[in-house]
Amino acid sequence: MLIPCNWCSFPEPPNLTGGGKCGVYRTRAVPSTQRALVMDATARSAVPTRTTCYNRPSPLRVADLAVILIYLAGVTWFGARFRESQKTLKDYFLGGRTAPWWAIALSIVSAETSTLTIIGTPPLAYAGSYVFLQVVFGYLLARIVISAIFLPQYSQGQLFTAYELMQRRFGPRVRRVTAGIFLITRALAEGVRVFAVSIVVSIILHTGGLMSVVVITLLTIFYTFEGGMRAVIWTDVVQMTMYVLGAAVSLIILAGKIPGGWAHAWDAASAAGKLRVFDFHWSWTMPYTFWAGIIGGCFLTTASHGTDQLVVQRLLAAKNQSQSRVALFASWIVILIQFTLFLAIGILLWTLREGKPIEGSADRLYPSFIWESLPTGIAGLAMAAILAAAMANLSAALNSLASTTVVDFYQPLTRAAHSAAHYLKVSRLSTIFWGAVLAGIALVASQWGSVLESGLSIASVTLGILLGVFLLGVLTQRPGEGAAIVGVCAGAVVMAYVKFATKIPFTWWVMIGSLSTFLVGYAASFFLKPNRETA
Numbered sequence: 411m412l413i414p415c416n417w418c419s420f421p422e423p424p425n426l427t428g429g430g431k432c433g434v435y436r437t438r439a440v441p442s443t444q445r446a447l448v449m450d451a452t453a454r455s456a457v458p459t460r461t462t463c464y465n466r467p468s469p470l471r472v473a474d475l476a477v478i479l480i481y482l483a484g485v486t487w488f489g490a491r492f493r494e495s496q497k498t499l500k501d502y503f504l505g506g507r508t509a510p511w512w513a514i515a516l517s518i519v520s521a522e523t524s525t526l527t528i529i530g531t532p533p534l535a536y537a538g539s540y541v542f543l544q545v546v547f548g549y550l551l552a553r554i555v556i557s558a559i560f561l562p563q564y565s566q567g568q569l570f571t572a573y574e575l576m577q578r579r580f581g582p583r584v585r586r587v588t589a590g591i592f593l594i595t596r597a598l599a600e601g602v603r604v605f606a607v608s609i610v611v612s613i614i615l616h617t618g619g620l621m622s623v624v625v626i627t628l629l630t631i632f633y634t635f636e637g638g639m640r641a642v643i644w645t646d647v648v649q650m651t652m653y654v655l656g657a658a659v660s661l662i663i664l665a666g667k668i669p670g671g672w673a674h675a676w677d678a679a680s681a682a683g684k685l686r687v688f689d690f691h692w693s694w695t696m697p698y699t700f701w702a703g704i705i706g707g708c709f710l711t712t713a714s715h716g717t718d719q720l721v722v723q724r725l726l727a728a729k730n731q732s733q734s735r736v737a738l739f740a741s742w743i744v745i746l747i748q749f750t751l752f753l754a755i756g757i758l759l760w761t762l763r764e765g766k767p768i769e770g771s772a773d774r775l776y777p778s779f780i781w782e783s784l785p786t787g788i789a790g791l792a793m794a795a796i797l798a799a800a801m802a803n804l805s806a807a808l809n810s811l812a813s814t815t816v817v818d819f820y821q822p823l824t825r826a827a828h829s830a831a832h833y834l835k836v837s838r839l840s841t842i843f844w845g846a847v848l849a850g851i852a853l854v855a856s857q858w859g860s861v862l863e864s865g866l867s868i869a870s871v872t873l874g875i876l877l878g879v880f881l882l883g884v885l886t887q888r889p890g891e892g893a894a895i896v897g898v899c900a901g902a903v904v905m906a907y908v909k910f911a912t913k914i915p916f917t918w919w920v921m922i923g924s925l926s927t928f929l930v931g932y933a934a935s936f937f938l939k940p941n942r943e944t945a
Contacts, residue, residue: 474790489633489641502638515740517646524803533772535756548707579883589818601851631845649798656795697915706917713873812840874923875901889935897931
């Protein structure tokens with residue numbers, strides 16, 4: 411008879427052995443009148459156990475909790491200190507354009523990585539290899555495209571959002587359409603990221619998803635509400651330093667736990683083909699090939715960094731175009747190092763666990779290792795580092811969503827008739843509103859699979875449409891507002907088909923969406939008058 415674990419109800423086969431029920435290694439203790447059985451990979455015989463269920467968080471540790479709470483309180487206080495510098499929309503949404511390039515570069519990195527990267531990337535290497543890095547090389551190519559095509563456009567006049575460029579080129583309707591696409595896409599994608607926070611916090615605090623989402627969201631709303639873009643950028647700098655430090659410490663301790671250390675891990679990974687970076691196989695159904703990485707990664711990042719307000723807002727906050735360009739390329743170097751680091755953690759976890767398949771949620775693999783295996787204090791530091799990434803990205807999303815809401819919708823609706831103080835107040839209220847929306851989305855995101863791939867795939871559905879209409883605007887002169895809207899509609903239809911009727915992986919979606927939008931929009935310009943409104 412199968413005796414289920416009393417905590418997670420995972421049945422324990424009585425005739426197999428060793429390491430891995432309820433996720434990885436252990437099964438919850440049951441009363442002595444019952445004998446819980448676990449699998450022992452070497453003995454192949456039933457053995458009793460009185461250990462702890464892997465899916466059940468370990469007891470709270472005061473020292474680790476103290477580290478986490480001190481960090482959360484400190485970063486919230488630090489961000490809120492920027493309140494006094496918020497006088498106008500330029501201050502609140504662009505930080506007064508006073509931030510140095512290196513701070514903007516680190517802020518861009520925080521926007522790119524977040525908790526999705528930290529907990530979602532190691533399982534990719536654990537189950538595969540380093541092939542995900544091919545996508546990162548596509549990121550570099552995208553930065554060259556953005557620097558050549560989009561940055562000169564954004565530097566003409568003072569823009570608060572990327573979608574003001576669409577009004578200047580096409581008219582107000584295209585501006586509203588593109589801004590609306592951003593709001594929907596960013597809210598959905600960011601909701602997944604907030605859910606990723608709940609995975610980490612639930613391991614620490616023994617709470618369900620609701621409580622952890624509420625705690626992190628409220629703290630982040632507070633300092634974003636108070637400090638605006640200055641708070642976002644400078645807390646990004648602090649928090650990026652934290653999560654890189656936490657990952658580096660985890661990597662070193664993890665290597666020390668492996669018999670034979672780095673040398674053994676390298677040999678084992680090499681023999682299993684897990685150190686492979688490039689896969690030149692052509693396939694429309696494999697997400698991580700060289701071609702999908704270079705081409706798909708290029709289109710994805712050109713869209714996310716060239717048309718998505720989350721990153722464009724940082725480029726607009728730089729002192730000038732030259733500093734925007736330097737920040738953009740410097741951020742890629744950090745991104746390459748980060749992804750290599752998190753993939754290395756996945757390889758070491760695979761070595762430590764002797765390649766055992768991940769059972770349960772793969773996204774819990776790395777944070778569970780931190781909390782259960784790292785020394786007291788160090789575990790708290792590493793968990794605080796993951797929360798740092800989460801809060802940094804969430805604050806950026808809140809500020810970018812608020813800026814698009816106010817600048818692209820509310821301000822035109824009121825014809826800019828109110829005072830700067832009024833629009834600043836509305837901006838802060840918008841921050842609270844979007845915080846509530848993201849928390850709500852996070853509560854249903856648990857059904858969407860891997861948090862990393864869910865976040866990327868959600869963005870990929872509509873980012874291609876945005877990129878297509880932006881390219882239509884900056885690369886051509888003939889299409890007008892009507893043609894641009896036709897292109898957007900065509901792109902939406904194509905992406906709906908690709909998403910629901912094909913097995914094409916998300917790494918190709920942005921390319922397909924952007925080409926569809928661009929080509930149909932340009933073709934429509936031969937049948938529609940180039941009516942370009944400017945107000």
